[in-house]
Amino acid sequence: MIYDFIVVGHGLAGAILAETLRSRGNTVLVIDEPKANSASRVAAGLLNPVAGKRFAKSWLVDTLVPAADAFYDALEVRYGRELFFHKPIYKIFSTIEEQNTWMAKSADDTWNDYISATHTQTINQPGIEDPFGGIMIEKGGFLHVYDMLDLLAEELLQQNLMLPERFEMKELELTEEGVSYKNIKAKHLVFCEGYQVINNPYFAWLPLQPTKGEVLEVQTEQNFSPECIYNKGVYVVPEGAGRFIIGATYDWRNPDEEITEPAAGELSEKFRQITKKDFEVTGHWAGIRPAVRDRKPLAGTHPNYKQLSVFNGMGSKGVLMAPYLSQHFADALAGQTELMPDIHISRYFSLYYDYIKHQNLQP
Template identity: 75%
Template sequence: MKYDFIVVGHGIAGAILSYTLRKRGQRVLVVDEPRPSAASRVAAGLLNPVAGKRFAKSWLADEFIPAADAFYDELEERFGQELFVHKPIYKIFSSVEEQNTWMAKSAGTNWNDYILATHTQSTGQPGIEDPHGGIMIGRGGYLQVAEMLDLLAEELLAQQLMLPERFEMEQLQLTRNGVRYKGEEAKHLVFCEGFQVVNNPYFRWLPIQPTKGEVLEVQTENFTPECIYNKAVYVVPVGGGRFKIGATYNWRQPDEEPSPAGQEELSERFSQITSQPFHVIHHWAGIRPAVRDRRPLAGTHPQYPQLSVFNGMGSKGVLMAPYLARQFAAALVGEGEVMPDVQISRYLSLYYDYIKEQNQQP
């Protein structure tokens, strides 16, 4: 058997899983069609320990963040290049009511590892619209996703461990000992194909909701790049007076075409953060693989043990993928288990409904 694993997809999930498997001594072949509009490449790569308007600590942040720090530090040492940029996140209160919500929330929770400061009035930063203050969040930052993916892909190509092409499902054969794809054989295949899993005949029963997200890159002056800003949208400094602004969430039009409405929405929300003029340099759109219960999907097919899936991280891949890839890689080689919250077995009833429906078709 030439390969232990074939991994389909080289976005954040597929890249981190395939690297983790290789670190375990597994021989891995990656199949991926390079696409500039892939969600992983469009995203700003934000890692935020505090989620949403309710000021909740991100799910399993205490486990995910140390694993992410260690993983990206390892890649930086491996390639001699900065990939993860550590920056505080200034979450701006949108109202007095939101400020009060935070003050009540923070009184009953241990936030010492994540909250650097609470401001109940404007910080006075030039160009920043924060009349109600906000909180400064530590242990956040952003991953330079495209750079990481390119470095890992170059390494795979140099070792002839990557097929830079679209995966052709009709070329996949399931064998007694594993899988065969275009003459290449492996013991196991893992699908990490993002939202395109909705077209996968083996895993389309999973409750993936393709969600369009649009991102702008703008140029502006007199706007400090010392931190990331968050108020309905994130504003991530990328150097030279340029900032990435995102992202929209659109379940109704899951296409990869930037829209005038998306640009208008992001521009309006950025204008609520800064009084400085700006102009749009780039406008991208991508599709995230969101899951009904907002938990990732990892596990082996209930009928075909040579097939697995690692998917559904939505906008949290930078935060969650290193920890979950380590768990899943261990499970795939028979040396551990994936936490129940992400196992696809939680949706087995959907699989049985899907099989029943298929059997009833003429």
């Protein structure tokens, strides 16, 4: 048998791409080494249509949100299980200057679908510290990423469509028909390895920055409203019964997967700026995100090996981006469209030619 695709990696990007390709009738084999602390598995799965302190709509948000909703809704129907939790996000102003920044932007009608209320003073919600008010962001929520990955992986394993092992690059052979891996043949192979792409000899030239993120699980003695996600320097995601996920840190200097006391202290302190309620830390995890220099994903076929592609670099926006971009990338792989320039790896081809020059490799 010759598979249409081998997908290497079953984190958020790889899992959604594999599911998208399969939904179109392609035969797909996934190769992935199960790992409890992968970035996808420790993430809170936040979907936020508004970007950071700049109060900017997330890139392509008007297209990405409907595609994400449709994808996760379909999985919920299929598995009979709630996976995506639609929650508004209460973005708390840190200062009066931040409030003024938002007020200057709020007259723009493009915000109408995403901001349901602006508060210029506290909303007087028990347990919440918001002296300067904030904005209520709609169309947000969070995905139970680990549940989704487990459900999809279980289905693949049952159908013998997953190899739960580390991908061995030395076993990969490029052929005229496509690729061969341990006598498994496929027409095309897509690398969805997350930050590990920096060790991939075919795509190590891409400007991906491994970025460590740590998150806490906390239990509050008295539950405050679980009806929204809170954001003020960190996100606070309600998991029910007084339990919340707090995150995340960003560490470019120490890209390892070890939890640290300084990060726990930083997250705890930022949580205390949101609530004065007592809490207990009940969990602490770390993972490494695949961040990109220009904050846009990396997708496309290798400039010289047409059997190989990459789909990566969504950083902390994977829950929002992956469903639509998987569809778009699948269309491109099928020759039905051209990849949008914003995500195409061709924007970094100059780095590839520098790479092969310094490595004394043949293009």
